[in-house]
């Protein structure tokens with residue numbers, strides 16, 4: 001039976017979507033001539049995994065060139081009607097080469113890491129907490145309002161567009177949990193409920209697509225760029241995660257140290273240990289590092305804390321004191337969600353494998369501790385530019401091996417080319433180059 005049976009026959013196109021190493025969401029669309037088909041694919045060049053965020057061309061040293069095709073096969077379980085684009089359906093694509101999953105596919109990478117966690121009996125759930133700006137347009141960067149954090153006036157100014165975003169997101173099966181205006185002028189936050197990680201990463205793509213499209217329909221512009229205004233709050237995309245076994249959330253253990261289960265403690269220690277390398281993937285462009293500053297709840301220091309919003313990893317308590325999840329703050333929406341989640345999972349599993357010990361939690365603002373004392377406490381500053389993070393990544397055998405030879409080489413090549421170009425731009429030039437990309 002055709003998988004399209006449940007959708008209206010008015011649909012003319014199926015967008016098969018992929019997110020590349022540069023975190024650009026792209027699609028080729030198949031014209032739907034009949035509803036009989038159940039396998040949908042389009043061909044793309046292998047070189048698509050070697051394209052930087054700035055231009056449509058193949059970067060050097062990526063091991064990829066103009067020769068060679070892969071096909072992008074729709075994951076039929078993700079087919080969704082697009083509420084903001086009548087006549088279009090969307091499916092997430094998986095890249096195949098010679099009828100095998102292609103090693104460079106970022107969605108395939110996350111699938112591999114999900115399987116890896118499964119070998120430990122672990123099922124991981126996650127959600128991305130997006131902040132984004134609403135602008136009158138992207139040319140002169142005029143915000144839709146100039147209101148402060150959680151302003152009800154901002155809610156009223158942006159009521160129609162936000163309600164349309166929420167309806168559109170929910171129509172695609174995501175669960176909206178909260179909405180509030182964030183601290184920057186025109187900055188907003190809509191949070192989505194957690195899900196299995198592959199679905200959570202797909203949700204991140206669907207969310208960005210929807211917010212951007214709905215804003216356009218309302219004659220304004222949304223942007224997830226991490227830092228648009230030098231003197232206003234940046235847009236993070238904090239990653240919330242919980243560990244599950246046999247259908248139960250095992251993050252919490254009332255008798256565990258800091259009320260964490262052994263698994264959660266090792267996992268968090270693994271993520272912390274690898275964070276200076278992970279940042280090459282979780283905060284991947286020059287603009288990302290302009291957001292990560294002390295006193296901005298963005299995770300500038302390599303530390304964790306209990307309910308500490310300045311720590312890069314915050315263990316979150318529930319009203320009854322239990323712990324259901326933890327949050328990685330050092331992540332933004334310039335990160336490819338499949339790569340970011342996959343690499344974070346690999347880091348956490350390394351913590352489990354090696355029984356990494358969690359250091360003492362930091363229960364103050366690490367930005368307020370003097371440099372010397374911070375050193376004594378073992379709290380390191382995290383990388384302050386992509387090139388340092390990329391070097392850490394390149395030397396990190398655990399994460400590099402998990403990516404595999406081809407994907408890691410292409411990723412590093414793309415990111416180094418982006419840095420080569422972006423490092424010489426001033427902030428205005430950088431923002432105008434990137435504002436429409438995320």
Ligand SMILES: NC(=O)CC[C@H](N)C(=O)O
Nearest residue numbers: 233234235236296297298
């Ligand atoms: N409310 C918040 O958590 C603020 C987060 C902050 N805007 C960031 O960049 O990460």
